[in-house]
Amino acid sequence: MKLATWNVNSLKVRLPHLTDWLQAAQPDVVCLQELKLEDAKFPRDELAAAGYSAACSGQKTYNGVAILARTPLDDVQTGIPGFEDEQRRVIAATVGGARVVCLYAPNGQAVGSDKYEYKLRWYAALREWLGSELARHPHLAVLGDLNIAPEDRDVHDPKAWEGQVHVSGPEREAFRALLGLGLKDSFRLFEQPEKSYSWWDYRMMGFRRNAGLRIDFVLLSPALAARCTACTIDKAPRKLERPSDHTPVIAELA
DNA sequence: ATGGCTACGATCCGTAGA
Numbered sequence A: 001m002k003l004a005t006w007n008v009n010s011l012k013v014r015l016p017h018l019t020d021w022l023q024a025a026q027p028d029v030v031c032l033q034e035l036k037l038e039d040a041k042f043p044r045d046e047l048a049a050a051g052y053s054a055a056c057s058g059q060k061t062y063n064g065v066a067i068l069a070r071t072p073l074d075d076v077q078t079g080i081p082g083f084e085d086e087q088r089r090v091i092a093a094t095v096g097g098a099r100v101v102c103l104y105a106p107n108g109q110a111v112g113s114d115k116y117e118y119k120l121r122w123y124a125a126l127r128e129w130l131g132s133e134l135a136r137h138p139h140l141a142v143l144g145d146l147n148i149a150p151e152d153r154d155v156h157d158p159k160a161w162e163g164q165v166h167v168s169g170p171e172r173e174a175f176r177a178l179l180g181l182g183l184k185d186s187f188r189l190f191e192q193p194e195k196s197y198s199w200w201d202y203r204m205m206g207f208r209r210n211a212g213l214r215i216d217f218v219l220l221s222p223a224l225a226a227r228c229t230a231c232t233i234d235k236a237p238r239k240l241e242r243p244s245d246h247t248p249v250i251a252e253l254a
Numbered sequence B: 001a002t003g004g005c006t007a008c009g010a011t012c013c014g015t016a017g018a
Helices: A011-025 A044-049 A114-136 A169-180
Strands: A002-007 A029-033 A053-057 A065-069 A074-078 A090-095 A098-104 A140-145 A216-220 A228-233 A249-253
Touching: A002 A011, A002 A098, A002 A140, A002 A216, A011 A029, A011 A044, A029 A098, A029 A140, A044 A053, A053 A090, A065 A090, A065 A098, A098 A114, A114 A140, A114 A169, A216 A249
Parallel strands: A002 A029, A098 A140
Antiparallel strands: A002 A249, A029 A065, A053 A065, A074 A090, A090 A098, A140 A216, A228 A249
């Protein structure tokens, strides 16, 4: 079983890339972020033709998340229970015996800003919720754009980024708190190439210079981590014309 | 030099992303 996550940065613009990639990569479950479209405009028919059913929680212009699967999606839930939020950042569903949580974490804009405080509050609520989800669902997979680079090796230029949003101490603590629940960063279960990233700035030829961050993750509960045989970053879609600034991350489960 | 792209929804520029 292949589980993947991809921040597509506009599903409308990236739909051709997505359908080509589904064909090439053959994932079983795909978590998408930054759809930037309302549910009424979700391309359900095109994705069904590609062999995927979908659950989505979209909004105009900003945010928006979806889960695609080759098999039916059950018990779909949106948002973090008890955390009031207009922004569509969270969707969960049961698929193939696993509980799958798809996340688009807040960006945070700048350390100390209102958006940064919102990011930390969002993470505090997320941690509480995922703790109870882990107790309820031993087979839990948490995928998405977490907008935190957890360690310096996940940052192309740690000196330049020091103290900035995405790498600040409180953000890294929030990430570690998820691992503290028992979730495993599946990418780090395996030998990986140095300077592996999942996002590159559109500006300054970020991709060509490999000036990136690793901010997209497949986190697995202990039971699923034990079944994980690989986790890879697929850079192919980032090389296309008009790419998303993020590229897919894929975990394989035996 | 705090910019540089890209998407969006509004106009021919502002907001947001990371």
